[in-house]
Amino acid sequence: MNREQLSRTLQQHGAVMVLGTLVIVGSLAFDSFATPANAASVVVSSSFLAIIAIGMTFVIISGGIDLSVGSLFVLGGVLAAYGSQYGMLVALLLPLAVCGVVGLLQGLVIARTGMAPFIVTLAGLLGVRGLMLAISDEGATTYLVKDRAFAALGQGEILGLSYPVYITAVLALAAMVLLQRTGFGQNVYAIGGNEQAAALMGVPVARTKVYVYVMSALLAGLAGALNAARLSSGVTILGIGLELDAIAAVVIGGTLLTGGAGGITGSVAGVLLLGVIQSLINQVGNLTSAFQQVVSGLFLALVVVAQRLLSKAQRLT
Amino acid sequence: MRRTELEAVLEARGVSKRFPGVLALDGVSLALRPGEVHALVGENGAGKSTLIKVFTGVYQPDGGELRYQGGPAAFGTPLEAQRAGISTIYQEVNLVPMMSVARNLLLGREPRGRLGVIDAAAMYGEAERVLSGYGVDTDVRRPLRTLGVGAQQMVALARAVSVDARVVIMDEPTSSLEPREVETLFGVIRRLRDSGIAVMYVSHRLDELYRVCDQVTVLRDGRLAHTGPLAELERLRLISLMLGRDQNEVRTEGLTSFSREHAEGDERGSGNGAPVVEARGLTRRHVLDGVDVSVKPGEVVGLGGLLGAGRTETAKAIVGALPLDGGQVLVAGAPLRAGSTSAAIRAGVSLLPEDRKAEGIIPTLSVRENIALAALPSMGRAGVVSEAKIDRIVEIFMRRLRIKAASPHQLVSELSGGNQQKVLLARWLAVRPKVLLLDEPTRGIDVGAKAEVQALIDELAREGLGVLLISSDLEELVEGADRILVLREGAVVGELSGDEVTEERIMATIAEQSDGRADA
Amino acid sequence: MAELTHDRGGPRGRVAVLKPQVFAWVQDYGVYAAVLALLLFNVLFTPHFLDASNFRTQLVQVTPIVIVSLGMALVIGTQGIDLSVGSVMALAAALVVLYLGYGWLPALVVAVIGGAVVGAAGGALVAYVGVQPIVATLALLVGVRGLANVLVPQLVEFRNPDLIALGSSSVAGIPVIVLIAAALTVIVLFVVRRTTFGRQVVAIGGNRSASELSGLPVRRVLLLVYVISGLLAALAGVLATARLQASDPTSLGMFIELSAITAVVVGGTPLTGGRIRVLSTVMGALLMQLLAATLIKHNLPQSWTQMVQAVIILAAVYATRKRETR
């Protein structure tokens, strides 16, 4: 029994362990790796992906997938920057409202028509980016953030870490409680584990799905808005391929793509893992761009295999 | 006041339901009254599960009317039905395998702590308490899928009954239960009835019906064949109603399945000849502990034991579907490559799995493709399949097993449970095995089909096939098997053969071995 | 069918019986209808649409996507997904110029072997290690494109007349690469419909543990499926390179995985596996190609193009969806 619990923890925290190993190896290999400044840069830049990954975790546990987050991220940023000319409140509410509506539409289509989430959100990916291009004059207009208060939301610091890090931490904690300790969270696990059974057990399947996609879209929009505040502008070339990063982080974190199992801690660890890998590659300093890609592909494969072997260890008992 | 005069709590009036190609329900009426246990019976595919799903909002009826508590009712979703007080255990265990036992049990009504957040400790405590009332002692934190099918069924039962319900519907709840658990279940049903709850009960085990049910409704081919008090209906008449055949015809054909003479073992090859398959010292931590089994050609060996005794594991180990820590399987004296199901099948050892839905059918394929699946390599040349050969095999087995399907091209997932089981049997017979391991082969099969399957086993054994029969139905085990091994906690604790093969002896063997702990 | 002929319920009854059949028809042949509709629109509103050269252009442009989609359809049939196809195309482009000195055929063989090796790596991760297909192939997507760039760091133009001819010559007015794609389609169709392997692929996608218990060589089949996908992607890469008359590992095949997946899904193959529709997949690819061409020819800005594509994908998949969830 003890053994079993041990290996179960191993599996659940496989990503955390791989992360720890990597950090130790990195610190031993490079002097400038384990510095506070470098750590801060990894944590800060990871926080936006982490916010998206939190939403993605819910979606994937529910048995779905959300490819639209990259586009929503850039749309959120453009809208926030645009809205910031009317003040902080608009800068936050405008992206949340629009992204929320997109999430709602995607959720409704997925829940009501039974179309595959992959394809619905792929359409979302295209459509939302089109929308972003439409409101930014085919990407030519970059709105600047004029509102100081809003910009401070992305740039202000406590203890060397900017606000988005703390916002991410709070969101992650809230998401953990939501997932583990509320009826909604249980419903998410249930429909991911066995949708038919969940329906027969009285889980409001359609409604839960809609919530999940709305949440994911809201978080992607929020991440975009915070990023716009950090960059002080609504950059239009962001977010391409971001959905794959988010999915990779979540899956590396131990969440099953087939749904029904997983958690927030793993996803956050997965995001940090990706950040640390990148940082390590930068430490080497003189790799050509092509080699950098080879190395990150290898790293990714290694991490996934390590994670997988750790989780297999549990199966054997 | 007689029960029948009470007003019905749940009622169907002339309900119809059509699926592409089948009229699953055709003007069926049924009234369920408070405090009665109402049996719903019929052959496989008669429409029982469909009727239940219409009652509970899974399907919307194409015609007719539903009434609940005196007024018209239409449940859009199972949730609505459940909220209104109709609690259901569906035929296929419908829980979430990856969630923990406790979360499955209490999904939707977890105990809340401060701030309305789920109180995990209280939840686990509550789950343990509830389940021990159903004789399930297990770590409620572990994923449900790690439990045996029977234990899962008890969780589903506990879940359904512990909701405040006016109507409890059970679709074949006993098909995967042990005798002792069946007793627990009956206790629950009687308690429900006494507190004025209406119970609808579907089962193919007729004895059970007579023990707990008051009323009976018989469906045949989607139509109402009979409804009335059960006590007034003798067994033979009930069967003839279900099958739609004359009583005399039913009587002469007989109900049991296994011809008596084999039990004596004169025609079958029991006792002589070398074993065709021999498993030695199968060992796997926590699951199997040095199990020895051997089957000779033409012999039917039964595996007995309680839930979780390791029967399924034994069978899976023999076909190489379960990684082992130790032990060896010999086929005709030659060792099998470990861990390879295809090697086992090529050597002539096949397993009909217990969990039809998860391990048996390929839901996206047709009946035809499902039957031909395992035999594919022999169905063509150079990797190109011969459609004609497949057609021939499929034809033969659909006829021989009387598989009821609109056509061979119908999706297997659209068949009734019993017919799906026959499709799987056909799949295994099509590879012409030397030994067939049957894990609960007649679970969820109607009397008619059950008899057919049993007769088939019999016939195959006579033709020289070795059979390992796992069944929770003791009667079936006793009548079918020449020799019975009794398992407990992954080890063989007794072997019965010849005259010893009786229900009493099996019970005694299990009891005598587990006495020390069962009551502790 | 039988019900139609026996129906005596008057017009209402007939409609009631007909309706589900219409649905079923749309489900099965919706893509064909959509392609027809789009063709019709273009005939009416696009100048010079009926020129033979136009059809040649569309077919030539869709070829790489069709070839990649064929492999993708097999992978999706096993409940998997292959994100690495675009990078495999890039790798093939790199290998083909690296070995062009030996002649076009050896170079092509090397490129295709390279694709097969990448496919085998992905397949091994999926089948033997048990990594989820989307991440296994995502790692390859990143790494293999990098590898292609390491091998050929920048676009290389080549002059080998045979390879250029492969990309630009025609037989009986039909471009060679289109003929190749058609031949591959027929082969894959045959494999799926008529071979043991094809049946095993869909069975594994439909229920993996049942397939295991039925003695299917599950891992081997999975491995092979990814190898085939890699092979086809590499071949598509070589053909695209031949057509471009230059090897461009940086941008060749970028995002083609999404186009291929879209083609497969729009064609009615469910992402949940267990079913493969080959011809409809080709139709799905054609639909997306025609759509892109229509939008370009009418000079819509990128924003509009993307939004219209989104709507059409949704509409097409909505029409062909199965009524089950997931």
Added chain:
Amino acid sequence: AKGEEPQSAPAAASSAGQQVVETPSGTAGPTCTLEQFGGTKFDLKTATVGFSQSEKEANPFRIAETKSIKDEAAKLGITDLKVTNAQSQFSKQITDVQQLIAQGVKLLVIAPLNSDGWEPVLQQAAAKKIPIITVDRKINAKACSDYLTFIGSDFYEQGKRAADRMIDALGGKGKVAILLGAPGNNVTTERTNGFKDRVKEKAPEITISFEQTGEFAREKGQQVTEQLIQSNPDINGIYAENDEMALGAVTALKGAGKEPGDIKIVSVDGTRSAVQGIVDGWLHAVIESNPRFGPLAFETAQKFLNGEAIPDKVIISDRDYDTGNAKDSLGEAY
């Protein structure tokens, strides 16, 4: 491996194609000195220097750019040059630069992927008084306080010059198609606006009847052109916003059986293949965008450290290639 025999092209002379500053430094506009900037002097040779490249070194421009920086650093004896590559992801570039700062660089040379959105980097660099030189694209911020200076071409100007060439070629009237760069990119926007503004101003009889993105890639340029010439057979000129798309267009025209010169193509960049295209008659003219920033960047940095005044922007004078000079200039193209 054995590739084809390399094409016999004249080897580039080592000093060929050097960047030339357009506005003689120190005349117009504000300037910046070390004192104004508030930094301290350091020795360039022993300092850690960071270079952040925006896109993969996979097209001639980026290859030449990175190579020029690395070569010049090596030439000057700068030992600790750290190079990062953002692989076209803007967020990554921000992180890259932040990590360079964390690694203690004293001087930053940045080839920005985008002009806006540098706030966090600029703040950190300003706090540590690290001078930033941006090359090829501008950063929208204050020179001398947020960053030191910008060295590069004027993309708007490039667009205008391309328009002039096109107007020449068509004799002031006709139908022109534009192959746009990647959407949302400053380069795309400015090269488009410069071209359109000039055409409107000088040759109102030229209509721009088609503009679609070719995403700066050859294959995309080929595909779009195939569609274009099929449905608009009356097109007279194609303006491609980089050479790759222009060369894709050439392949498409060849495939459609056109002859060199049937459709006039003007493009921007000045890669060797494009200049060869002029020699072969397929391209009409190419406006150069010179990527060899190394010498000028380090020279500027050294001057700055020496206390000299640095202009807020150093615009380089780009040449152009046409039938007159293409053959002779082939060796200088990158």
